Amino acid sequence: MTILRDRLIRCFSAVFPTIPGEAIPTASIESLKEWDSLNAVTLITVLEEEFGIRINIRDLTSLSSFKTIENYLLKRDDIS
């Protein structure tokens, strides 16, 4: 859990470099103005690369916060 969270924080930090580290776990599409469509695509691509998975396009709309993404990854049994 901690390792996954650390890796996820690294992904968020790379895509949203202006967010302070402590604010990342509470980041969401509503709270973060930088979370636009372009960065959403970049974030998903970074997650796919980092965790060695493909994320179904149907899941994208629900992946709208750090927390929902963390829960999504925890449920996947194929992450590397």
Place this chain on the structure above:
Amino acid sequence: MTSASNKMKLIDALELLKHPISEGASPLKVYLDCGFTPLHLQTFLAAQLRVLCPHSLIDIKTGLYGDFVGNLQRVSPSDMDVMSLVIEWQDFDPRLGIRSLGGWHSSSLSDIVETAERRATQIGQTIIQLSYSIVICICLPTLPLPPLFVTRSHQGSSHELQLRDMVASLASSVCRAPGVRVISQQSLDELSPLGERFDMESEIMTGFPYTLPHASIVAELLAALVQNPTPKKGLITDLDDTLWAGILGEVGVDGVSWSLEQNAHLHGLYQQMLASLASAGILIGVASKNDPALVEKAFARGDLILRRESVFPFDVHWGRKSESVHRILKTWNIGPESVIFIDDSPMEIAEVAAAFPELECLLFPKNDYPLVWKALKRLRDFFGKGVVSQEDSFRLQSIRDATALREFSKTDNGSLDNFLRDADAKILFTLGKNPGDARALELINKTNQFNLNGRRLKESDWLSYLKEPTTFLLTAIYQDKFGPLGKIAVLLGRQEHRRLFIDTWVMSCRAFSRHIEHQFLKYLFEKYDADEIIVDFEETSRNGPLQEFLKPWLEGLPSQRQTISKDSFFEKAPHLYHRVEEDVYDHIA
């Protein structure tokens, strides 16, 4: 750029771009034109440029989605330093992509090819037109064509082959234009397998067609073209078990070998590569622990692929290799950072590397076929250049001549005036603005000793300067009875009535001690009927020869803007013996 790829992950690229930029970084403005969403390619390109150009502030601008040609036509070259064009099949005709449903009907195929050919012509013409104003780096289609042809996928169709022929023609026509650099298809194929390039889901969902590894490789190759590092200038090679198989002192002149029959073909290939490099103006020297007389005899063998006349100097003795390297560098008058040293002995490599940390030392991988193949490719990458100029063919001869000149001076009581009087020297001045004069720009960017201020020019600076109406470009080609030196000096200046301002002035060290620099000023005073010439001097750690030249016209140390009056110049200039010819044109070619 070496053959080995440094494939980058997207997260690493993003993190790299977060690092602060060093103070005083100069801007590098890049226009990235692609018909698809630039997305991760832009990120990778910025990151790769950050790696290759750490002292530049990278600023990448992009155009509109789906309008490759429009973007190309709308761009203002003066706002950019370099353009990176990434062309994919759909930029020639949208039906060659998968986001268009314009139809793959068999009866449409000829029309698709014709449309693509018209578009390729338009793209080619626009690129050539722009190439006179800006550096352009190009990546031609990298993705597989969609299955629109009527043949099975393993069988080439005439339409497919026409499209590939069209791209090859486009590449070969634009790469001859000044400032155009095209990514090698072969390099791309080696680094990014064709079957692993296309991301169909990403293309359909986001308009970005590349897999991440492919985007990383395309960006890496583009960044290498943008950076365009200065090639190395010289190679110092060992002989025994390197240039040939066998120890000369043991097996004798007829015992050393480099042929297939004698199982020594790798040494023959190495000789062939050195001969090729020598023909492109790369200096080849020999550092060998050997008997000089035996080496002389070995190089008299008629079957040697690397001919004796392509090598200078030979430093053959039983002392340390680093001593040889030191003498050879002195003869060539270049620094160790511009040279490669090759030897089959790890001990010799270590000894030379310790003495010259900036020198690139390579172990000759004898008997290891894959490593020799890699080494040959590395050599090409170290010395690769866009074109071979006339000056490249003169370089070795002129170094021999300079050595002869030094010997001549010693035997003639050092009388430079006598030497110059008898040298039968001729200078051809060319006054005109040719932005495609790669040799002139090369001289500006690599000359250190006779350099007015040490400033280097990016190709965009060069092109911008030449476009200014008051500026001029003066170059000089020199030859004397010792042989031609080729184009050896470049001067960039501006005219304001009867005053001339010299902003850039460089002369190759091969041309020292011939009073060519005095002839330059004499020519300018007379040509422009100028009263004074103001030189934009700046002292550097290496431009001592330029400072020495200016001394007679200065009071005290040179200051940044130094004025030389006509009267003062002619009063103190030495007698000049050169025959001067000129070639003048007043337009940008």
